[in-house]
Amino acid sequence: MDLLTGPPPMDVIARMTAIEGVGVAPTVLATQQGPDRHLGPEAAGAILLLQATFNDEARAAGFWETAAGLMERLATAPGFIRRFNFTDGPHYTLIALWRTPADAHRFFAGPEHQAAMSELFRNRWQYTHFAALWELTTPRERMIFCQECEGVTPAPARACRGCGMELFDPFAEHSRVDG
Numbered sequence: 581m582d583l584l585t586g587p588p589p590m591d592v593i594a595r596m597t598a599i600e601g602v603g604v605a606p607t608v609l610a611t612q613q614g615p616d617r618h619l620g621p622e623a624a625g626a627i628l629l630l631q632a633t634f635n636d637e638a639r640a641a642g643f644w645e646t647a648a649g650l651m652e653r654l655a656t657a658p659g660f661i662r663r664f665n666f667t668d669g670p671h672y673t674l675i676a677l678w679r680t681p682a683d684a685h686r687f688f689a690g691p692e693h694q695a696a697m698s699e700l701f702r703n704r705w706q707y708t709h710f711a712a713l714w715e716l717t718t719p720r721e722r723m724i725f726c727q728e729c730e731g732v733t734p735a736p737a738r739a740c741r742g743c744g745m746e747l748f749d750p751f752a753e754h755s756r757v758d759g
Contacts, residue, residue: 581748581750583750603668605668605669607666607667607668608666608667609664609665609666610664610665610666611662611663611664611665612651612654612655612662612663613661613662614654614655614657614659614660614661614662614663615655615656615657615658615659615660616659616660616661616679617661617662617751618751618752619661619679619751619752620722620735620736620749620751620752621661621677621722622719622720622721622722622735623661623677623679624661624677624678624679624716625678625679625680625681625683625715625716626677626678626679626680626681626683626684626713626714626715626716627675627676627677627678627713627714627716628663628674628675628676628678628684628711628712628713628714629673629674629675629710629711629712629713629714630673630674630675630676630709630710630711631671631672631673631674631708631709631710631711632671632672632706632707632708632709632710633670633671633672633706633707633708634670634672634705634706634707635707636707639703639704639705639706640705640706642699642703642705643700643705643706646696646699646700646705647696649692649696650692650693650696653687653690653692653693654687657683657687658683658686659678659679659680659682659683659684659686659687660676660677660678660679660683660687661676661677661678661679662676662677663675663676663677664676678713681713681715684713685713688713721734721735722734722735723735724737724740724747724748724749726740726741726742726743726745726747728740728743728745729742729743729745730742731743731745733747735747735749735751735752736749736752
């Protein structure tokens with residue numbers, strides 16, 4: 581199955597950007613998949629949101645150097661599903677999905693992360709900084725819409741509820757969808 585990776589149609593983008601407060605701009609999007617990459621977003625028991633702004637290139641470079649080291653640690657961090665970071669003008673935002681709050685807390689409490697936080701405050705790498713971890717309080721199912729019938733089946737089921745057709749789960753089948 582081929583999954584689409586492009587933007588919305590241009591006429592829809594034009595409609596959306598005509599709404600006050602909506603903007604679309606080129607950005608750098610970085611993603612990272614963890615050891616639990618085979619899971620979909622419904623498996624996340626905790627979501628980290630980090631936001632930062634920078635106003636000094638040398639300080640920002642120090643931050644990014646340290647961030648690269650933490651990304652190396654994330655690659656093998658138990659319970660880490662995936663993360664996305666992107667810019668919105670001067671705002672840098674990171675969203676990370678973790679299996680459980682305990683997994684996220686264990687990573688944050690590790691010596692590498694604690695050292696990075698100490699350096700952040702000592703070197704004042706950022707102009708603004710915000711970080712928070714939210715816990716999932718109500719489980720949600722991810723739904724797969726059958727392309728052969730009207731069936732809607734919760735993931736990670738492998739067969740359509742309506743017609744029994746084998747279903748493709750993009751998280752379980754591919755650790756990365758290239759486009």
